Amino acid sequence: MTTRHEPGWRPRAVAAPVFVGRRDALAVVDEAWEAARAGEPRIVWVEGEAGTGKTAFLTRATAGRRAPALLAATGDAAETGLGHGLLDQLVAGLPPALVDRFALLRPDRDPRADPLAVGADLLGALGALPNGEPAEDPVLVVLDDVQWADPASVRVLVFALRRLHHDRVLVLAGFRPPDHPTGDAWWERLPPTSRAVHRVRLEGLDPGELSELAAALGRPLGATGAADRLWRHTRGHPLHARTLLEELPPDVLAGTADTLPAPRSLPSVVLVRLARAAPATEALVVAVSVLGESTSPALAAAVAGLHDPAPALDEAVGLGLLEEIPGGAPARIGFVHPLVRAAVRDDLPPARRRALHAAAAGLLGGRAALDHRVAAAAGPDPALADALEALVAEPGGTLSGTEAADLLRAAADLSTEPDERGRRLLAAASRLLAEGEVARAVALEPAVEACPPGPWRTSVLGQLALLSGGFGVARERLEAAVASAPEGPGEGRPGDRARAGAAAHLAILHLLQGDAAAAVATAGTALAPGARGDDVRLPGGLALVLGLAASGRGADAHAVLARATADGRPPPVDALILRGVLAALAGDDPAAAVDLDEAVRRARAGEPVRGLALALAFRPAVQDRVGVPDGVVEGFELAVTHARDGGTALPGALAHAFAAEALALRGRADAARAHLDTAASLGPRWWGVEMCTAVAAAVLAEVADDPDGVLRALAPACVPRVRALADGLGVLAPRVLEADALLDLGRVDEARGAVADLAGRARGRHAVDAARLRVRLGAATGEPPPRSAAEAGAGGRTAPLATARLEAEIGRGLLAVGERRAGVDLLRGARDALARQGAAPWRRRCEELLHGAGLTPGGTDTDAGALGLTPHEEAVVALVVRGLTNREVGRDLYITPRTVAYHLSNVYAKLGVTSRHELRDRVRPRRT
Numbered sequence: 001m002t003t004r005h006e007p008g009w010r011p012r013a014v015a016a017p018v019f020v021g022r023r024d025a026l027a028v029v030d031e032a033w034e035a036a037r038a039g040e041p042r043i044v045w046v047e048g049e050a051g052t053g054k055t056a057f058l059t060r061a062t063a064g065r066r067a068p069a070l071l072a073a074t075g076d077a078a079e080t081g082l083g084h085g086l087l088d089q090l091v092a093g094l095p096p097a098l099v100d101r102f103a104l105l106r107p108d109r110d111p112r113a114d115p116l117a118v119g120a121d122l123l124g125a126l127g128a129l130p131n132g133e134p135a136e137d138p139v140l141v142v143l144d145d146v147q148w149a150d151p152a153s154v155r156v157l158v159f160a161l162r163r164l165h166h167d168r169v170l171v172l173a174g175f176r177p178p179d180h181p182t183g184d185a186w187w188e189r190l191p192p193t194s195r196a197v198h199r200v201r202l203e204g205l206d207p208g209e210l211s212e213l214a215a216a217l218g219r220p221l222g223a224t225g226a227a228d229r230l231w232r233h234t235r236g237h238p239l240h241a242r243t244l245l246e247e248l249p250p251d252v253l254a255g256t257a258d259t260l261p262a263p264r265s266l267p268s269v270v271l272v273r274l275a276r277a278a279p280a281t282e283a284l285v286v287a288v289s290v291l292g293e294s295t296s297p298a299l300a301a302a303v304a305g306l307h308d309p310a311p312a313l314d315e316a317v318g319l320g321l322l323e324e325i326p327g328g329a330p331a332r333i334g335f336v337h338p339l340v341r342a343a344v345r346d347d348l349p350p351a352r353r354r355a356l357h358a359a360a361a362g363l364l365g366g367r368a369a370l371d372h373r374v375a376a377a378a379g380p381d382p383a384l385a386d387a388l389e390a391l392v393a394e395p396g397g398t399l400s401g402t403e404a405a406d407l408l409r410a411a412a413d414l415s416t417e418p419d420e421r422g423r424r425l426l427a428a429a430s431r432l433l434a435e436g437e438v439a440r441a442v443a444l445e446p447a448v449e450a451c452p453p454g455p456w457r458t459s460v461l462g463q464l465a466l467l468s469g470g471f472g473v474a475r476e477r478l479e480a481a482v483a484s485a486p487e488g489p490g491e492g493r494p495g496d497r498a499r500a501g502a503a504a505h506l507a508i509l510h511l512l513q514g515d516a517a518a519a520v521a522t523a524g525t526a527l528a529p530g531a532r533g534d535d536v537r538l539p540g541g542l543a544l545v546l547g548l549a550a551s552g553r554g555a556d557a558h559a560v561l562a563r564a565t566a567d568g569r570p571p572p573v574d575a576l577i578l579r580g581v582l583a584a585l586a587g588d589d590p591a592a593a594v595d596l597d598e599a600v601r602r603a604r605a606g607e608p609v610r611g612l613a614l615a616l617a618f619r620p621a622v623q624d625r626v627g628v629p630d631g632v633v634e635g636f637e638l639a640v641t642h643a644r645d646g647g648t649a650l651p652g653a654l655a656h657a658f659a660a661e662a663l664a665l666r667g668r669a670d671a672a673r674a675h676l677d678t679a680a681s682l683g684p685r686w687w688g689v690e691m692c693t694a695v696a697a698a699v700l701a702e703v704a705d706d707p708d709g710v711l712r713a714l715a716p717a718c719v720p721r722v723r724a725l726a727d728g729l730g731v732l733a734p735r736v737l738e739a740d741a742l743l744d745l746g747r748v749d750e751a752r753g754a755v756a757d758l759a760g761r762a763r764g765r766h767a768v769d770a771a772r773l774r775v776r777l778g779a780a781t782g783e784p785p786p787r788s789a790a791e792a793g794a795g796g797r798t799a800p801l802a803t804a805r806l807e808a809e810i811g812r813g814l815l816a817v818g819e820r821r822a823g824v825d826l827l828r829g830a831r832d833a834l835a836r837q838g839a840a841p842w843r844r845r846c847e848e849l850l851h852g853a854g855l856t857p858g859g860t861d862t863d864a865g866a867l868g869l870t871p872h873e874e875a876v877v878a879l880v881v882r883g884l885t886n887r888e889v890g891r892d893l894y895i896t897p898r899t900v901a902y903h904l905s906n907v908y909a910k911l912g913v914t915s916r917h918e919l920r921d922r923v924r925p926r927r928t
Contacts, residue, residue, distance in 0.1 A: 018216045018242070019060045021209035022053070025200040029061040032198055033170055036138035039902065041164040041196060046174040048202035051239035051266065051339045054174035055144055057202060061172060067140040069093065069129045075148030076293055083111050083400035086153035087122070090141070098125055104606050111400045112608035115152065116616075116642055119159030120604060120894055124887075126160065126169060127896030138168035146175045151402065151437070155645050162641065163894050166902035204236025213238070219245045239337055240266040246320055247273065267343035273319050274344060280304075284312040285321050289345040290356045290375070294325050294334035303359045354378055367391065374410050385414040389424060401435035404428075409444075422451035429460050430501075434535045438467050438647055455484035456498035463505050469684035471509060478506040482525070500526050500536045507543030511550070512686040514721050516728065519547030538574065538610055545578055549585070552728040557582060573602050573609040584618045586730030587764030589625045590798045596622060613643045613651035621658040624665075625765060627800035629838050630878030632662055633871040634893060640678075649683030656682070657692035664700040665801070667840035672700055690716045691726055691734065698737045703841035707744035710737055732758060732766040739773050748780050765799035772806040775813060785813025787822060801842075804833035808846050815853055824853055868910050876903040881920045 025046070032042035044061075048054045062070070073089035084107075091105045099105050102121035104113055129139050143149075149157070161171060205213065207227035214221045214230075221227050234240040247269060274282060287304035288295055301309035313333065316322040321340060325332045335341035345353070357376035361369045370391060373384050388411040392404045399407070408428035415421035429448055432441035445464050451457045462477030481502035503526035510519035523544035526536055541560070548557035561579050565571040571579070580595030596619040603609045620635025636659035643652030656679035663672040679693050694717040701709030717726065717734040726734060735758045742751035755773045762770040771794035775785055786792040789806050797803070808830035814823030831846035850856075869877065879889040886897040886904075893900075904919075913919050 018213065019053075019056055020212035020216055021205050022057055022060070022202065025057065025202065026061060028198050028200050029172065033065065033138070036168050036170040037136070039166050039168055039898070041138075041167050041169040041171075043161065043171040043173065043197045045197065045199045046172065046202065047177055047199065048174070050176055051237055051337065052202040052204070053238040054176075054202060056238075058142055058144055058172055058174055062140055062142060065140060066137045067170075068137060070140045070142065072142040073144070075143075075145035077148045078292060080148050080150050081400070081403045081406045082150050083152040083403065084109070084118070084150065084156070086143070086146075086149045087118070087156050090122075090143075091125075094125055094129075098128055101125075101128070110606055110608060111152075111398065113606040114603050114609055114612050115155035115159055115645070116612060116638075116894075117604050117606050118152075119156040120891070122156055122160040123163055123894065123896060124891065126164070127167065127887075127890060127898060136168060138170045141169065141171040143171070143173040146173050147178065152400065158645050159642075159894075163896075163899075165895060165899045167896050167898050204231070204234070205238055205241065206236060207231045210236065210241055213242060214245050217242065217245050219250065237266070239339060240269065243269045243273075243320070266339055267346070270321070270340050270343040271347055274321065277315055277319060277321075278312065280306055280309075281312040281315040281319075284309055285316050285344060286348060286352075287356055288322060288333060288335065289341050289348070290353060290372075291360060293338070293341070294332045296330055297333050299360070299363060300333065302363050303356055350378075370407075374414070377414055380416040381414045382416050382420075385411040385420070385424070388414070392427075401431050402437055402440070405431040405435070405437070405440070418452055422454075422457065425451055426456045426460055429464075430456075430535060433460070433463055433467075436647065442468060454498070455481045455502065458484065459498040459502035459505075462502055466505055466509055471513065471684065474509055475506070478502045478509065482506060482522075497533065497536070500528070500540075501533075504536045504538075504540035504543065507547065508539050511543050511547055512684075512688075514687045514725055516547045516550035516725060519543045520551060523547060534610070542578065542611075545582070546729075549582055549730075550725045550728040554582070554586065554728075554730070573599050573607050574611045576602075577609070577611040577615045580622075581614060581618055582729075584622050587732065587762070587766040589622050589765060592618065592622045593626050593628075611651075613639070613646055613648040614654070616642050617651045617655035617658060621662065624662055624837070625801060626798055627837070628878070629836070630871075631875035631893060633659075634875050636662065636675075638894060640675075650686075650689065653679045653682040653689045654692055657689060657696050660693070660696035661699050664696060664703055665841070666838045667703065669700060669704070672696065676700075687716075687722045687725060691722055691731065695733045695737065698734070698741075702737060702740065705744075707741035710741035710744075714738055714741075727761060730761070730763060730766070732761060732769070735761075736766065736769040736773070740776075743773070743776050743780060746780075748777070751780075752777060764797065765802045768794040768797055768799045768802035768806055770794075772802070772809050775806065775809045779809075779813050779816065784817060785810050787814070788826075800833055801837050801839060804830045804837070804839075805842060808834075808842070808849070811846075812849055815849065820853060824850065824855065827853075869907060873903045873907050873910075876900055877907055877919065877923055880904065880916060881923055 029044055032044050036042050046054050046057055048057075071090045071093040073086045075086055079085045087105075088107055091099060091107075094105070102125050103109070104118045104121040105125060109118065126139065143157075207230075210230050211221050211227045214227070221230070230241055230244065234244065243266060274285060277285065283304040284300055284306060287300045291300060291303065297309055297313060301307075304312075306312060313322065313324075317324065320336055321344075322333050323336050325334050335344075348356075354376045357372045361372035361376060364372060370384070370387060373381075374388070377384060388407045392399065392407050392411075405428040408424050408431065412421045412424035412428065415424060425444070425447055429441050429444045432438075432444070442464055445461070448457060448460050448464070458477050459481040462474050462481060465471075465474035465477060482499055484499060503522050507519045507523035507526060510516075510522055520543075523540045526540035527544060541564075545557045545560050548554070548560065558579070561571070561575050564575040576595045576599040580592045580599060583589070583592035583595065596615050599609070599615050600612070600619060603612050603615075609615075616635070616639035620632045620639065623629075623635065624632045636655060639655035640652060640659065643649070643655055656675040660672040660675035660679065663669075663675065676693055676696055679689065679696075682689075694714050697713035698710045701707075701713050714734050714737060716722065718738070723734070726732070735754060739751050739754040739758060742748075742754055751773075755770065755777055758766070758773065759770045768789070771789070771792040775792055778785065788810065789795055789803055792806060792810065794803065794806055807826045811823040811826035811830060814820075814826065827846050827850050831843055831850065834843040834846060875893055876889055879892055884892070886900040889895075889900045890897045907919065908914060911919065911922050913922050
């Protein structure tokens, strides 16, 4: 539809920024600003369809704010594969000296650095910005088009923003809702408390606001009903309405017809405007549309074939199509809105669009030229496909795994030979799998199915089935890939690598299904001399080490790990993690703590690591058992969120199971059950998670004095196959819980057999458990009790909780035989030790025994509850009394120094102290 104009009328765009309406939404931002000024960080999500004014709203919402720092970034549909692209934009707003303090914020970071490490540095930088004075304005973080944020930046931002607790920070984030919601949009993941997040949705402007818009543009709608008519035509869409107000003459706007004589879609209005432009202007606008969100005027002119672009640029700006982008030299130009660019670009005939991309490719070099060559391709282009593949394989390249996968996928589309196309597509899928981009890899499954048959195709399909929980299909495909016939002689044959990768993942599957011997044998096949690539070595090594350990060959498992450091260098981080996990499973908690602490420290420094989620799951459980209970709850919070954000279901399920056990020991039954429910919902079921959840459920029943419930909960862990695997790994908690329950039920003969089976296997903390069970068994059969843990055969071990329970049992026995003083002394010591551990149910049992002995134990400084501190405050105090500064405490707990200061101020008020020195004196008795 065309529009007729009155004589002398010329449509023109209004250059000045115009903003109307949105009063309720702006009020939400004002409230969030005031909350952030008070030290309560806020996030405001601004949702709206394209063209509803999200960017204009963010501009107005931040105008006039006296923020000490403004960090801004905008997502780009063309940069979703650019690792840390959005983050690097944010970091550009930080003072250079601050970036130098946090190495992982620099663009030269290792692209494989874990998001936890990068996020911790971002959190540290936010905490170091100058906004610590009372009533000072907050730091502003403004994110636009976050639906196009790259995955690496997403995980970093989620990590950091979720941990802003008492900081003067306001985050404003605009996003376009997806056409097909996936149910896991990243902006839904934070923050954990609803009061910290607000959400506003920008709908169309109402007729009154359209009247305001018209007046602001100098096109007042004087006629009655004109605003209503404009609203019916545009549904209040701000960009469409503004374009029509700039386009239509006053007499048309003021007319009385029911409908406006104008296009009903924004693209049509844009194209009508472009059609009126001079040929040179049209050529410039069209050239800019294929060059990206913004470009240099010189490049646009060269692509358009213009010697002097100035007149054309002036007209394009006057028509409201293009704008000069502020920001200094070199000058850049772009469209006034992405929808305007889309309208122009989408209207181009394919041949002209390809010709423009080809022209751009001829003027550029490197990656940019290749991107335009891909866009210019009208069909297969073997030479271009080769160039893309060469870029991926370039030594020392800086491409992320997802960028490489995108280029390989493009190379596959440009290939002429089916074998070449299939090889490149399989390489793309393999890259995504290696990067943990499971959802994107699964989306390629139909294309992988269409590849020519071969071991690589079969291997990739098997890995996809394994990650999707289809164990039966995965086994069939992986076995077929392993059994495929080798090609002829040669180096680096894809089939050989595919068979090795299939064997490595088949070994993992054997392990998950409880066949440790098959896991060891198959992993050995995968790791034959010459095995290359982390996609083979990491899963193969994991299956080999855990398979050996589960087979009872712990020494062989440790020998494999030792070979990883035979050259004298420090062990790889993932080897440290695996060694720590084996130690934790076998009850050697002190050794596990050393390895896991070092692994996390090195990951924090930016070293590449694949198994950090596993380390974070085990680490707080180990710390709890070696007598460092403060921060355990926070540690599990970190573990479960890290696993969720990374899509690692198996470590996530383990973290929830371990958290449930720790919370049950603290008497927090409801929270423990919630973690158990979540663990049961994560990923495919396998014996390791079932065993750990069974232990946690049994502990819940044990602290509730329900021995029958303990035995019911342990049923999955008592299946002979699972028990054999657990015994091989040294996981004896099921045996300990079973023996305790049998004794509670008076089934002494069965308990005697259970204790005998346990005693021959027990190491580390389990040896202390075995000693306690022997004391209990002796009491049931009339034997005199020992007088100490050492006499019971359990001295010299670092197992505070197990030792306290042993001493409580000995104290009970001594009271029973009339040795009141010795029994009371042991019970008092056990009671205080259990209080230090936060083990409320066991502490109460000690107090009941002391009551029975005629004593009334009161609250002491050994009782966390008596101090009235929250778990977060406990964690802060534990580090402060060790002499750490606020910054060091924040680094250890993944919070900002201001949050540390907030917790300390509350602690000072609760304990009646005014300094760190007084705090140390006040709480030191309960730390020794």
